Amino acid sequence: MGLIVQKFGGSSVADKERIFNVADIITRKYKEGNDIVVVVSAQGDTTDDLLAQAYDINPDASRREVDMLITAGEQMSVALLAMAIEKLGFPVVSLLGWQAGFTTSSTYGGARIKRLIPDRIRKELDKKNIVVVAGFQGINRYGDLTTLGRGGSDTSAVAIASVMHADLCQIYTDVEGVYTADPRKVPNARKLAEISYDEMLELATLGAQVLNNRSVEMAKKYNIELEVLSSLTRAPGTIVREAVKMEKMLISGVAKDSNVARISVIGVPDKPGLAFTIFSRLSSKDINVDIILQSIGRNGTKDITFTVTMEKLKEALAVLHDLADLIGTSEVVYDEDVAKVSIVGAGMESHPGVAAEMFEALFEAQVNIQMIATSEIKISVLIDEKDADRAVAAIHSKFFSPDEM
């Protein structure tokens, strides 16, 4: 008995049958005597369909009007889910983001939650209502509707759980939990029973799109226990919480990210502060640089290599073009056919052999490593995109050999 926040993604409420499946999950928890706050995304492809309509009318539609349009998606799904819960005979009320108390920054399309005042949610819980909240949306100081950006419903759910000190925040999705590798690619990938916030964050940034990053950060900050699980199979999922017995597990997962491009600036004059200028200029244009490598080139020049996401490649090249005066006659080359493969594990801090084991797996699979980056709980390598799936499988076998499972 306690307060449980449950979040259901768009695929979990895509049609009538699934809506009733979700209503059943919710009302079972309610019958156990829990207070239930549910956060829902728009049904199935609704958001994409609405965006397609918008761009058909005006490809340059203002983000304000786009947010006005797409927030209708969650409005429809909360109402329909509430009706299904009513049909099962339980007291329920649906609330839009602003009714639930979400005040956000004014950046349409990617607003951040500024304040959550859950008075109305509390009032409805006191009345013993199941409360169904529209995820992904809020209101800004102009009184206009905003969206939190893709995956924002996770953030809405964790925000409610944090502010209301929920006992558990369940994120229902279409996968059964967090896996040691992509189960569609690696046949013996296995579901983790537990993972720490930090490992989850590293996995999320590395392209294992199970949980939205901002929501994991918030859960860590407020120490909210998350459970990632499937609304369809109803099998136990993966619990995300502060590391407690992580020593047992060396690494928790292998992730691949193909949404990455490598840029090299070759023959940079050896002037002090030049690398700093390049990276600060990129950062001021909101271009995140990931793996960075600086090496000695010919004639006392340097080569600077780094990676950016594919979407930012063009912009990054433009920034370098603008810096032509500074970088002189250096040559800029880039490669889009690269992938980043990473292992994540809180246990590797105390096991210095992990990196060597990873490189050995890659060597045995004949995969050439272009760049390496490490953090306390993560090792990433940049390799040819065509080798990526093979690399993931090889690394996964090395660390999760069948006899260890």
Add this chain to the structure above:
Amino acid sequence: MGLIVQKFGGSSVADKERIFNVADIITRKYKEGNDIVVVVSAQGDTTDDLLAQAYDINPDASRREVDMLITAGEQMSVALLAMAIEKLGFPVVSLLGWQAGFTTSSTYGGARIKRLIPDRIRKELDKKNIVVVAGFQGINRYGDLTTLGRGGSDTSAVAIASVMHADLCQIYTDVEGVYTADPRKVPNARKLAEISYDEMLELATLGAQVLNNRSVEMAKKYNIELEVLSSLTRAPGTIVREAVKMEKMLISGVAKDSNVARISVIGVPDKPGLAFTIFSRLSSKDINVDIILQSIGRNGTKDITFTVTMEKLKEALAVLHDLADLIGTSEVVYDEDVAKVSIVGAGMESHPGVAAEMFEALFEAQVNIQMIATSEIKISVLIDEKDADRAVAAIHSKFFSPDEM
């Protein structure tokens, strides 16, 4: 140059092409230097589609959740229309009912506007924005979304025009204006250039579904000039305003209403107050009784005959059944195959021959009259439903003969 409120129904914004057509109408008026507030309904069949989804999930869905669902319809249409106006290069902002300042009673599905505080609309007009408002919706004192009931977008538009003292309120629809009879049935029906509020009200109640009644009442109260016109043909429409030169026109239209049933209570004992009891009981059940006729029956008893709308027939019969003690052995009979045909005209007050002329037309067309009811500007007859179209045509020819046109 002034403030113009323009209302577009769902068919006027049903698809991309029509949205741009409407955007063109709006921006032309804006370019002439006017302040423009636009009120829009949900696109095409959106509301009906959403209702079908709701009732598929839960036929007894609460009206609160139904309103939560269907108000998404106008939210999508205002955003798409605003995007089209942006595309044409004009400054625009869309507002939901509650953002525009509509506070309503708490009756979901049929709320009445309690207050309209157009501060936000005014602020946006001051910024030279075209303001696109979601019709049909508001917010109640619980902070929940409500709808004004079918046709409510007309009311939203007239409310804005009234409170903001607009110079004109244009109601764009899929007909070109108000006709002397249904143009699909009566080939030589003609469009009226002008009609008074009272005549419009009588026509609306009589089944000529051009304008929502509440909106005409409000326009009359605040003396707002309405224009009913088509968004497709863009021909001049019909102006609805206070009667000025109505003497010229004897009658302004012929209307038919088939949504009516006749109930007769035959052989009612001649006790004082009995008719009163019957009608007050019906009224307490929200059953509106229209034409009433009381006549002497056999053996000193009375026959009481009256009409109700088809939807209320069952309920009315149940009320009479409950009154069995009172009305004793009287027999209750009813007839669903009747229609009410009416002529409306502010001019008939001063022309006593109008009724006779109408009855003559019906006699010549061999139509039998069952009941007659008159008001200062209206004469209605109840006849067999099968005769109704013939009756309308005959009456229309009598009053609007081609040589008079």
